[in-house]
Amino acid sequence: MSIEWYLVVSALVFCIGLGGILTRRNPLVILLCLELMLNAGNLALVAFSRAHGNQQGQIFALIVMVVAACEVAVGLGLIVAIYRRRLPIDVDELRELQG
């Protein structure tokens, strides 16, 4: 299979993730969508890695996974903290950090 198919799938998943982030208000869903976007990136990286025939893209993908794990840990921690303080689980309501 040529690389274009992988990239098309990757772009589709990325756009679905982006669309989810822009339209949904639940932080949990936003995190999930973020994960979709990261994995779309991973897919592209791995596809490029195969096309070029070396391992650099795969190593990048592994690093992205590590970052994604950290990001999920922080994000979920934030959500738990929001829940514990009985704040609304809605990013549009959480807008105290405005200028």
Add this chain to the structure above:
Amino acid sequence: MTTFSLLILLAPLVGCIVIALTFRVLPSKLHGYMGTLAIAVAFAASIGAFLNLQDRPREERQVVVEVWNLASTAGVDAQLSLLLDPLSIFMALVVSGVSMLIHLYSVSYMGGDRGYTRFFAYLNFFVFSMLLLVLAANFFLLIVGWAFVGAASYLLISFWYRRRTATAAGIKAFVINVVGDVGLVLGTYFIFKHVGTLDFLRGFARVDQVFTRNEGDLVAGCLLILVGAFAKSAQVPLHTWLPDAMEGPTPVSALIHAATMVTAGVYLTARMWPLFEQAPAAADVGAIGGCLTLLIAATIGLVVTDLKRVIAYSTMSQIGYMIMATCSAGYLGGLFHLMTHAFFKALLFMAAGSVIAAMAGEQNLDRMGGFRRAMPFTFACMVIGGLALSGIPPFSGFFSKDEILALLVARDDWHIVLAVAGYVGAFLTAVYTWRMIFRAFYGEAVEPARELEGGHLYHAPTHTNPATGEEEDTDVGFPGPEHHIAEREGSMKAAMSVLAVLAVIGGVVQIPNVTNWLHDFLEPTFAGSRYYETLEPSNSVIYGGFTLGAALGLAGIALAYRLWVVQPERPAAIRARLAGVHSFFVHKWYFDELIDTLIVRPVAWCGRFGRNVFERVVVNGVFVGGTSGAVRAGSAAVRAAQSGFLRYYAALLALGVTALGLYFLLAAS
């Protein structure tokens, strides 16, 4: 010599610092003795330096001690070096000696004041500054000392800092002294530009080579130096601060504003003799200024009713004599009078302080009288000081004043006019001095005097400012509740006794045809002077001057006795007849008003104009307002973007990244 010179300077400095740092730790009474001890050490070191100097051969009696080379760069040699020659040792002896006695006097006199410790810290700082001034071996250190004494004077005049009049007087003194400082610095520049060194001895050695006689730059430099000397020594027209400086405590008036600091101008003109001898035009200006001051101050002294201000005008007048002498090449007379004046004027101030204490702070002569029997010791001191000041033989002032006038006559040119003015001044001196003494000590005894005769020291029911009559309390920043008179305080008595003895016998150092000690001692400093050796009054001038001086002094006393003791109603009649002249003198020749109109008001107007136009409109409106307005508008725009909507940020991010990607795609194709 290094040890002695450093000890002279460091003792008062260490005294000041230690007193200031231990003010909470040690009992305040101790600080008075610590201050006195520090000055005593400086005095002992001065004597040591004096003896050391006398041991040297004549031509080696100008010792420069280089303490530290601060900066020698770009042709400027700013060194911390001290010059020990007969002139500086002479000044150091007078300054530290008189200061020591005044410290001793203050130990009791200031006893009731809440600022006792502060007083001695300031006083020690003053003595340090003054000694630095007289020991400086170059213009650089001289200017440092010059500014330090100005600051010390300000601190001590405003010592009672909650008294409005005192702080105003302190500011006035400081501002006028700064005018003098500027003059001195600019004058130094004129000299330095040509001789190329700040050092006195090296610079003076080159004066005759680089300057022709009366060369423009030299005259300008000398005139500017004279501005400094006139401001510090309270000479017309920069004199108006000195009478106001009497707002300070009496020991301050005695020490700074009579005996030592105000004579710095005399020292300066004597120290700069090579410059002034090469610029006779500037010297003449100085001599005439001194002469005017001595007459103007004497006439004001005749009418002033404030006890301390009478002595202050007398100080101005006597310093006029000294400046007149040193600017007319009569260095010996000027310095001799400086010494004797320090003795008898400090004594007069101390006696006046005792009287003021007996009056519970009142200084008005109109309310005094009859203290003769109540305060015999103070009266005796006042009489001795008065006789010395009026130039009655054989008191010290007689010889020193006569030395000045004889040297003026010996110049054998137009300086004779100054000598005549000096004799007129001598007569006026006797009149105003004895007017003060007769009014305070003769006549009907006032209530405080009667109470004192009954063994009780008078205390005023309310404490008031003697200048304005405003009510004051006796807290910090005001005079203390207690008063101390010489009759009851050992240390005051001791200090006054020593000064009284010196005021009597001080003239012995230079009696024409008998002793020549001061002349011989100072000679190394003035080696090479055109006049110092050659200006020798003839015997007829000397003895004629003696007779005339004594006669004028006695006549003045007799007139004062007639006017204020025999016919006490006469002065009022004379005052009524000469109302115009009297009011002219009472208003101090309108100098304050003149300076106010010519300088203070225009400067204040410029200041208001600057504030209203330049400061408010240009600086505040355009510069400050413009900058802050631009920043504020920019930040408002940025702030509007920070809505707090997470999804909005995400959209912007996505848009940005897309735009960037598109840009690269377009750029690549």
